[in-house]
Amino acid sequence: MTSSIPTPANRDVVVRVSAATALAAGLVLGFSLLASPVPDARADDAAAGETAEQVPACLTQALAEMKRTGAPGIAIVVPAERKDRSALRDSVAALLAEPCYEVQELLVEAVWVCAPAKQVGAKPGETAVLLDAEGRRVAGAVIDFSSQVKFVEGIGPLLHGEKRLEERAKAVRTKEVKADLEKLLGKDDDARSAAAARLTEAFPTVRAAVIQARIDATDDDAAKRLRQIVSLAWYRVTVAAADRPMSALPFGASWSYAPREARADPCPPCGMARVTETTRVVLVLLTKEETKAK
């Protein structure tokens, strides 16, 4: 499962985290509980479960989404200590900076929300709680969000363990969904395209069936087609997240999230010695020349 997980250089991660934090703010409901870069008494109170204003709103929103789609929820437990919240925020943002396929799949499989331990029934030490579509605690785990590998190793069993994914998949695998999954893996191009379009459109409610089929796929071609459905769902999630506002900007300004496709160059020249992709290639060539000359 972890074969395609990259191990990018720290510098790359730092540079990409900015956009990823904007994405996290839209993707993870209640992310603002982690996102205040300065001391914020309201976040302190909310993290400790003392204030019942902001957090229920996140949970209410998450529960509505879970009920609408039948998807499970993952509650990321908000640490009580500010420094721990800060570290968790950076870890989640880094995780979203350049997620590998396996991470994307786990992210689109559930509804994500930040919540204080008290409000999701987290046991001491647990950092994530799996909620069913009714918002009830199913299980908890100690998840390490600091690396893609550890995230996959932790969240995978939490979402799929004890045949949980299989049961969710069975529940949504209607006759129509089953037929579309078969057509997707068939040889009729037109039927395959039509099935892919329907599964993509219905993904929020049939995600468990698609992901289970991807896991069960016995050949590479079938797995590839199913992965494309999931990847497209991930793309849609990122675009939808872009429409949600960021907070805590100077002068009360607002900021739109620009999907990668909208940026001409993810690293425009700014005079601060941050090199563009093109320049990086030139630098590599120059270094090679120097090596050759010696």
Place this chain on the structure above:
Amino acid sequence: MTPPLLGLNVAPDAVFLSRTRRMLEEEADFLEITPETLWAAGCAPGPHWDDMVALVAKSALPVVGHGVGLSLGTPGIDARAERWLAAIRRDHAAFHFLWYSEHFGFAGADNAWAALPLPLPPTDEAVQSVAARLRRLRDIVPTVAFENNVGYATLGAPSSEPVFINAICSAAECGLLLDLHNVHVQCDNLGVPTDAYLAALDLSNVIEIHVSGGSISDPRWLASGRTMRLDSHDGPVPPEVWTSLAWALPRCPNLRGVVLERIDGSLGEADIPAHEADVRRLREMLC
């Protein structure tokens, strides 16, 4: 004499903006933006152009423009330069720059383009080329300056670069943006005494000063294993730059502002206290 204003750079990055929010709101007298970072292909407004216009309007602070890629040293005005200048004109209409600065050097030649300006040969032809583009820039923004670039190599004697810079200021009748970290980095890497370099500059030309921090290159970058000081804007202002600033401030009679620059993507949660301490130290020095 009115004390110079304190400026902070605003990068088009939501996390950077939120992490520098307190200093921007409480300490900044003016903002510095690099318009090019707001552009998409063809110099058209990019996805955050409107965001930045709105942010600047909400701040009610004055703004200075700081360009990188006009390529002052490229002779003549080609189609790219015309497009570039038109975009600056458009942005000036939106941001109302107090003044506009560009980097010294050239970024383009024979249709090949570098992301950062490269060093120029210290010739009369280069002086005239740079002055010509600065004059075009001045047609758009009445007050212009150019920034002493940081070169990791020079085409003339590194110690004589101040003479070259003074000549351009005279020829273009423009200001100088004295980047003290660039001076520190270049002098350190190329073995030139910083005080001699600064003393050779005509400081009456200086209208703006930049201070920032940087890091040391990875020894694996060069086959020799040699490391170099980098103008990477990713750390606190080093003591040498503070010393240079203390020396320069009373010697720059036309100085309007000092900008503390920090690159987005380098300011983690743990870096905020040191960054804010730098801002407050700068404020104390300017009062």
